[in-house]
Amino acid sequence: MTVLSPHLLPAGVREALIAETAGLDSLDAWPHRSLQCLARHSLLGAAIPAEFGGRPLSPVESVEWHVALSEACLVTAFVLSQRDAACHRIALSSSSELKSSLFPRLARGDAFATVGISHLSTSRQHCGTPAVRAIPTDDGYRLDGSIPWVSGARYADEIVVGGTLADGTQILGLTPRTVRGLAVGPSQELMALSSSHTASIELRDVFVPNDRILAGPVAGVMKQGPAGTGSLTTSALAVGSASSSVNRLLGEASRRPDLEPIAAALAMERDEIFHDMREAAAWDAIPPKTIEQLRQRANSLVLRAAQASLAACKGAGYVRGHPAERGVREAMFFLVWSCPQPVVSAALREFACVDGLT
Numbered sequence: 001m002t003v004l005s006p007h008l009l010p011a012g013v014r015e016a017l018i019a020e021t022a023g024l025d026s027l028d029a030w031p032h033r034s035l036q037c038l039a040r041h042s043l044l045g046a047a048i049p050a051e052f053g054g055r056p057l058s059p060v061e062s063v064e065w066h067v068a069l070s071e072a073c074l075v076t077a078f079v080l081s082q083r084d085a086a087c088h089r090i091a092l093s094s095s096s097e098l099k100s101s102l103f104p105r106l107a108r109g110d111a112f113a114t115v116g117i118s119h120l121s122t123s124r125q126h127c128g129t130p131a132v133r134a135i136p137t138d139d140g141y142r143l144d145g146s147i148p149w150v151s152g153a154r155y156a157d158e159i160v161v162g163g164t165l166a167d168g169t170q171i172l173g174l175t176p177r178t179v180r181g182l183a184v185g186p187s188q189e190l191m192a193l194s195s196s197h198t199a200s201i202e203l204r205d206v207f208v209p210n211d212r213i214l215a216g217p218v219a220g221v222m223k224q225g226p227a228g229t230g231s232l233t234t235s236a237l238a239v240g241s242a243s244s245s246v247n248r249l250l251g252e253a254s255r256r257p258d259l260e261p262i263a264a265a266l267a268m269e270r271d272e273i274f275h276d277m278r279e280a281a282a283w284d285a286i287p288p289k290t291i292e293q294l295r296q297r298a299n300s301l302v303l304r305a306a307q308a309s310l311a312a313c314k315g316a317g318y319v320r321g322h323p324a325e326r327g328v329r330e331a332m333f334f335l336v337w338s339c340p341q342p343v344v345s346a347a348l349r350e351f352a353c354v355d356g357l358t
């Protein structure tokens, strides 16, 4: 078994996350203890600037961190990635007051934030009308509509929300979950990751004052700054999830020589993608095509590794609660989460054997 990036996730923390992960597979659970464990070890600051109590990582470390985290527990890694996406958007804003009041609490694990922004990029793009309308007022914006996906919504103190103005420009704002007019829907029972408590949110004339507007109004607000859809984080989470399947397979192969070449081939592919992601992260600017190709490769690997692990574990792996069946369900997540259209198309072509990966 290879543990990727052991220097970023100390063994004790990794073991604690792995011990928790089996219980994080239903609506009855939330990764509270895992997040608290990370907080106790000062590991919640990766997306928070140092002057506000964070411990920012270099781009290469960030890839390593996300791989290590999702290898240990995908639910925790995913929930934290949404919180970190909120942190990125706050960090990119010009509001030093928001940063100094919120970041130290987020870094200590005393507050939780999340994002409801996919309706500006990957969700509801075929609908003729915006999911959330933003109407300017003298001192801010009024938001009306529904946000289809918000993970950890019911546990969030603050939510980054997006809206579209009449002229097509967009804004991002930060709003407390308890603000008047905001209603969190019931958490969805999902194929996997139900413990992420992903829900829709209704906004009825929700007021966001100007000092809580994080970005915009501007065309394509999600393309501003480095935290756009399809960044390396999503691929890193896929590679971490793939790695836990590969490690399961390597464990089986240690007792069953016939599995050795299969496990070795998948382990080599995992190591190559991990290497290529770290190499790309070290560049000053990563071409969008490279980000897309890495996501395609990570998606393809996570699906195949999970299926190989299930096949190796045989019928025992098909029983509800076995890590192999859970791995297959979790791998499917990467087909739908923050998946840009070219990556979806590549996956569909791969399934239909229409042509190659690129």
Ligand SMILES: Cc1cc2nc3c(=O)[nH]c(=O)nc-3n(C[C@H](O)[C@H](O)[C@H](O)COP(=O)(O)OP(=O)(O)OC[C@H]3O[C@@H](n4cnc5c(N)ncnc54)[C@H](O)[C@@H]3O)c2cc1C
Pocket: 082, 114, 115, 116, 117, 118, 119, 122, 123, 124, 125, 126, 148, 149, 150, 151, 152, 190, 193, 198, 336, 337, 338, 339
């Ligand atoms: C578990 C989970 C957690 C998530 N958490 C978050 C989060 O915390 N924050 C966040 O911002 N986002 C989140 N997302 C959103 C995610 O990043 C994607 O935006 C989302 O998965 C896209 O799926 P959709 O069903 O909304 O897509 P849509 O494109 O809206 O598709 C919905 C349906 O519309 C129909 N349709 C699609 N395209 C067309 C077309 N061209 N013509 C006609 N009909 C069409 C299809 O029937 C499809 O099933 C989450 C998603 C998942 C699955």
